[in-house]
Structure formats: structure tokens, C-alpha cells
Amino acid sequence: MSANVPNVPDAYTVSLELADKPGELLQVLGPIATYGGNLLSIFHERGDITPRGNIPVEVDIQCSPGQLESILSALQGSDIDVVRVAGGSNNPGMIVLLTGGSIVNNISNIISALTTLSIRVIDFSVTMPPNSSTEASCILHISGNSKGTSETIDSINKIAGNYDLHVISIIDQEVEK
């Protein structure tokens, strides 16, 4: 956790995958209570199972970044699979999807070009359909930065345009007030 992030409470959505056995949810709730997180909601769709046979659960909590870090370490220590953490308006990251014919050959150039614009890609995954030699899709995880969401997306659009790629950005959760 960077030192300049204020330690004030914020809302986070923690996406988890739980093994299909009794007591798993308690393993999740324990650390939230222990470290003083405020549980806002738990979402689980009955019958929803991941391809690996786990149960996807989304937990909304309110806590400080420091508390979040403790909760996440405790969860990981109990072998709970934390898939994603979203929210925290102090420093939100985002995902963006790219599709097109030139991804595979240019992914490192694209990431470098984004880095020069202070847009840091912290993770990415690429898929290619088996029957295609070039067409592919790529999802980028962008870390939080000092730019606003729309400025970041504009920059990604510009770079993707150079490689003739389509950009599918995430719907803006914060509408104009």
C-alpha cells in the first residue's frame, strides 16, 4: 500500500471463488469482522458454478485500504481464491478489452506505448479462437493512476487505433452529477 493513500474508509467489491464445501463462507466473514470491515452485501447466484467447480461470491465491504490489505492477506492465508478487488475511489483500476487482428504480434508494443503515457498494465490475458490465425482478444488490467477514467480510455483508444484494434471499455459507474 503506497504511503500517500489516505487511510480512510472506502467501498470495495471483493470477488471470490469458494470451494463447494460447508464452512467456506464463514472463512470469508471471519477476517472481515476481525479487521473491522463493514459488510455491506454478499452476492451469490444459486447454481452458479465456475468452470473449475467453485462457487463465485461477491462481497461488498467498507473499510480503509489498510484494513482491506489485512483482510485480503487473511483470506489468502486461508486458501480463499480472491479473483478480483474492485472499487476504492482513492485509486481505482479498470479493465479494458481489445479485439482485432494485430494483438498477438503487437501486445508488448501496446503495453509499452501505454506505459509511456503513465498507464500501467498490471496484468493481461490474450485468447485466440482455434480456427483463426490472427484474430484475437486481450483483456488489460490497468492500475489506478492520477488520470480520470475518460482520459485513460481516450489514451487507450488512441494507441489501439494505431494498431486497428477495437476497444471495449467498461461502462462508467460514476455518472455525471
Next chain:
Amino acid sequence: MKIAIAGFGSVGQTVARLAHQNGHSVVALADSKSAIIDSSGIDINAALSSKKKKLPLGDGSMSDLLESDYDVLIEATPTFIGDAEPAFNYIKTALEMGHDVVTANKGPMAERYDEIQNICNGCNGSLRFEATVGGAIPIISTIEDMDPQNIISIRGVLNGTSNFILERMDAKSLSYDHVLLEAQDLGVAETDPSFDVGGIDTALKCVILSNILSDGGFSLSDAKIEGIEHISNHALDLAKKESHTIRLIGESTRDGIHVSPKLVPKNDVFAVRGTQNIAQINTKNGGILDLIGPGAGGGPTAAAIFADLKRLQV
């Protein structure tokens, strides 16, 4: 009320079938080839039977329908972009003759909104067009009730065909081409699907909404449009691994119109299913309103038309 129905496709036929139970009498009926006029009320079953057998509805013409004795013209002819004819002319003629008009046609309201408003201002007839956006969902009347000046923006999923295709591709990992064929077999997509999957239909609806917010000034050429043709099921699979899906989102503001596919959290309000639509209205003082429902088809569109007829009676 005595209604004249111009256009006898899915919407026109449903309105004709349900007119009596909604307290209206159909006194004129026309498709692109002929018209039937009967001031004592048309035999709807006979007209539906003629239509089914591809026989003329009667020996009249559209001009005869427009000049006949009716209270409200229900304009339900096909949507054309550009000059929006012949619908524009039907609406203009009826309004200038002092009749009220209820239209389900996006063409005139998106492409020639300012001209239509000028015609309305100079005549005694009123025009309503709830059915142009989001089928049975009361989007336009909600904006009207709250007053457009209290609305900041509207965004949503406004094309059921694209939504059906994206949802089915996502749920079953099927290819775009495969699902498009299914949609065509089910009658969810047209033979030429470009209007829907290319984002034009969504854009027309958003142009209408931006026109309401700004009291005119927009047409389709002002919209930035990207469709869903390039969305592959492996792109959807990647989104799914992040607990997201993809939806075709239209956005209307006073600054313009944007239509493009967006990543949407899979449990989000925008992740509507099948041919459902959602309109999210961002209001100045009333918070955010999410209106969800069936966005197309004969029944929902006719429901919006009957709601407009009721508003004209108040």
C-alpha cells in the same frame, strides 16, 4: 377515439386487434398497397385475413386514409433514415389537417425532429411518440413528466436484437454468425440485420432522446456509432473470466450521442437479458431511474401507442 392506422405490419396489426378493447374504433386502415375506410368501424378480422392472404385491404389509397374522418392517425409504417419518407409526409399531412398523431416511427423523430416540432407549433394537432424508444417502457413520458430540463443524461440498452445475440453468445459460447442465424429464425433479427447489430437502431433512439433533452438539433449524422459485429465469443469469454459481459450501450446527452459495446459487470443493471431493454435516466434532483422492460415487438409497441392515445384524451 376514431383511429386511422397507417402501416399494417406487426405493430399496425396488433394495434388494430386491440383497439376495441382499449375503447377505440378503427375507421381507416392502410398498408403500402391499399387502404380501407369505414366510418362505422372496420372489420379487423377480415382485414387481418386479407393481409394474411396477401390480398388488398380495400380499394382506397393512403391519401384517402389521410383525408378520411378520424381523430388520431396511428403512424406505424417502416422506419427509413435520411428523409424519413413516406412517414414524415403522413405525419405532416395529418397534423396540418388538425388531427392528432401517434407514431411508432423513429425516422421522422430522429432525422427531422425540428421540422416536425415547427409543424406541431403551427397547427392544432398534437403529436406523441412514446413507441419510438424502448417499446412499452415509458421513457419519453417519464422525461416529459420530470421536465427535460431536469434530466442530465440517458443511457441504456435499447436494441433487443443485439442484446439477444450478445447474451446468447456469452451464455453458450456460440459464434456471432451462429447466433445471428438463430435470431433470424426466431424472428428476433431481420434478414438484413445491419440496422440492429450495426448500432443504427440504438442510435436513432438516442438521437430522439437527445432531441427531447435539447429541444431539437440532432439527427443520425451527429451520432458516433459502433456496432457489435466485431464481438467474438472469445472476447466475451475473456470478459466472463472477469465477471463481466458485453452490452451495446447507447448514451444521450445534450452534447451528443454515443453508441458502442461496453464491458458491464455481469450482475449490473445494464446486463439485461434476452430482448429486454433498459433506460437509465440520470435526473438532477431525483437521482437515477432505471426503467426495464420489453423493448420491441407488436404487443409492447402497441401498449406504448395505447398509452399515448390515453394521454391525448386527458
